[in-house]
Amino acid sequence: MALCGGVGALALPSELIVHIFSFLSDRDKLRASAVCSRWRECLFYPALWTDHKLRLVGTVNGGGSGPGETPKLEFLMRKFGSFVRELEVEFSPVEGFPSSMLGVESDGHDPQVPACLKDAMDCYLDQVLCVLRSLRNNRNLQRLSLYGAICILQGDGIFDSTHADQDHQAAKKIKEIQQLFEQVLANSRQLKWLACAFMLGMVTPRSLPALSSISAASLEHLSLLDGQSLPPLEGQTPPPLEEEEEDVEEEDLPSTGSQTPPLPLLRPEDLEKLPRLRSLVLDFCHFTAAMCQALSAEGRAPLLRLSLLLGGEAGLPEDPPGEDDWRALVRTSAELRVYLMALDSRSEDLLRVLKPSLPLERLHFDSYAACSAGALELVSLQYHKTLAQFSLVCDNGRFPDLSDNRNEDPLVLLAWRCTRLSLLVLHGYTVWAHNLIAISRLRGSSLKVLAVPEESIHIDPDQAQLMGEDPLHHLIKEVSLGLGRAWSPALDSTLLLHDPSQHFHREAQSFSMAV
Structure with missing residues (x-):
């Protein structure tokens, strides 16, 4: 800039400096603010920072944003926290599982594991408080999205007897977090988008009733995921919380694996106060028949998107929506589309919730138990007009064959019947090459994503002998011809979901953004 370092830079009016900043990228804004103190004063003018996306990673193995980064976060939040309109924050205090993060087996015998995870938890709580x-006190807030990748911390039993005093301090911080979150909701005046996913202990049954009546009347998107119904990580059985002092209420502390059903974060009477709600994201354990009936009430805006996370049999509500409930909801919300992820569930759990009138558009089945051919048959028959995306993931390493002893492969039938299918992800199942070719030909160019890893693909040895070329090369050529574009087996697992809960949160957000 021509004025950099000169007297003219100091003499410019703040309005002109802000106008210059408005044409610059965020990085260039920071560079330009180094001109002089006057330019630095204008850097955080409210009109320049209306929306922010922050990702705060943890401290494991000395990396990440850790305690040393917390002062930087405090500086940023002090500058724009009181006026920012859209804020999206992802807290990732621990990335990956204990064995991969720490280089030790996650058997609970290494004394450094709890200490490291405890440090990550402390850092996470401090950053959330910040x-x-x-x-x-922000009354301009229109969009707030908070995501906490803290399932590993819950699964490792951070609140254990060996850290009783420190655990109590953490519990007090969680109590303050709950109170601050209620204050944020109570003081909001323009909130239209509220998402809170897997934030340890933040959301309680008292949270949503604290929302101001003005924001309740304008709220269009609501996402409340606590993950308490999700199965614990393999091999982890968290110990129960020890009783602490009187100022920490047990019902407000995060779940540690008890079989007691989690308290609903959203109740039918809460929905009655949200007449303009267009999209909703919930754990399936909180979505009861009464909730479905409340969404079907007359006089409210039609619901357009519904995303549900089913965590096994424990994730089913005592009174799940029945066929009549879904039919009534579709009658008042004709454009409704549903995204369902069944995580570590069985086919029986899926069959209990898949009602004919449920307008299913996206289905993700990710489990150690293989999906049955009968469940796939039901999906392809009931949702042939609505199903657009289907992901089938099995992590038991056995590669079950869904077409075994059947005349027609159920995946081929699904591709034939579901005419809107645009995404098909298959991982951990046996997929025969000739069936993969049939799927590509049935859906053609409308199948935008076909992700199958090479280890899942099986080639009939009799057919391989008749081919005059490499069987895999022949498969790639035929599938590419069927899809009308170049295709190859998936080489990595990024699309095949190493973190299903995070994938669900992000997919549900984009699913709701479509409205």
């Missing part, structure tokens, strides 16, 4: 303290 964000919420800055937001509590």
Whole structure:
């Protein structure tokens, strides 16, 4: 810039400096602010920072954003927290599972594992407090999205008897987080989008009733995921919380694996206060028949998107929506589309919730138990007009064959019947090459994503002998011809979901953004 370092830079009016900043990228804004103190004063003018996306990673093995980064977060939140309109924050205090993160087996015998995870938890709680303290008086907030990748911390039993005093301090911080979150909701005036996913202990049954009546009347998207119904990580059985002092209420502390059903974060009476709600994201355990009936009430805006996370049999509500409930909801919300992820569930669990009138558009079945051919048959018959995306993932390493002893492969039948299918992800199942070719030909160019890893593909040895070329090369050529574009087996697992809960959160967000 021509004025950099000169007297003219100091003499410019703040309005002109802000106008210059408005044409610059975020990185260039920071560079330009180094001109002089006057330019730095204008850097955080409210009109320049209306929306922010922050990702805060943890401290494992000395990496990440850790305690040393917390002062930077405090500086940023102090600058724009009171006026920012859209804020999206992802807290990832621990990335990956204990064995991969720490280089030790996650058997609980290494004394460094709890200490490292405890440090990550402390950092996470401090960062959440920092964000919420800055937001509590913000009346401009229109969109708030918070995601916490803390399932590993819950699964490792951070609140254990060996850290009783420190655990109590963490519990007190969680109590303050809950109160601050309620203050943020109570002081909001323009909130249209609220998403809170897997934030340890933040959301309680008292949270949503604290929402101001003005924001309740304008809220269009609501996402509340606590993950308490999800199965614990393999090999982890968290110990129960020890009783602490009187100022920490047990019902507000995060679940540690008890079989007691989690308290609903959203109740039918709460929905009655949200007349303009267009999209909703919930754990399936909180979505009861009464909730479905409340969404079907007359006088409210039609629901357009519904995303549900089913965590096995424990994730089923005592009174799930029946066929009549879904039919009534579709009658008042004709454009409704549903995204369902069944995580570590059985085919029986899936069959209990898949009612004919449920307008299913996206289905993701990710489990150690193989999906049955009968469940696939039901899906292809009931949702042939609505199903657009289907992901089938099995992590038991056995590669079950769904077409075994059947005249027609159920995946081929699904591709034939579901005419809107645009995404098909298959991982951990045996997929025969000739069936893969048939799927590509049936759906053609309308199948935008066909992701199958090479280890899942099996080639008939009799057919391989008749081919005059390499069988895999022949498969790639035929599938590419069927799809009308170049295709190859999936080489990595990024699309095949190493973190299903995070994938669900992000997919549900984009699914709701479509409206």
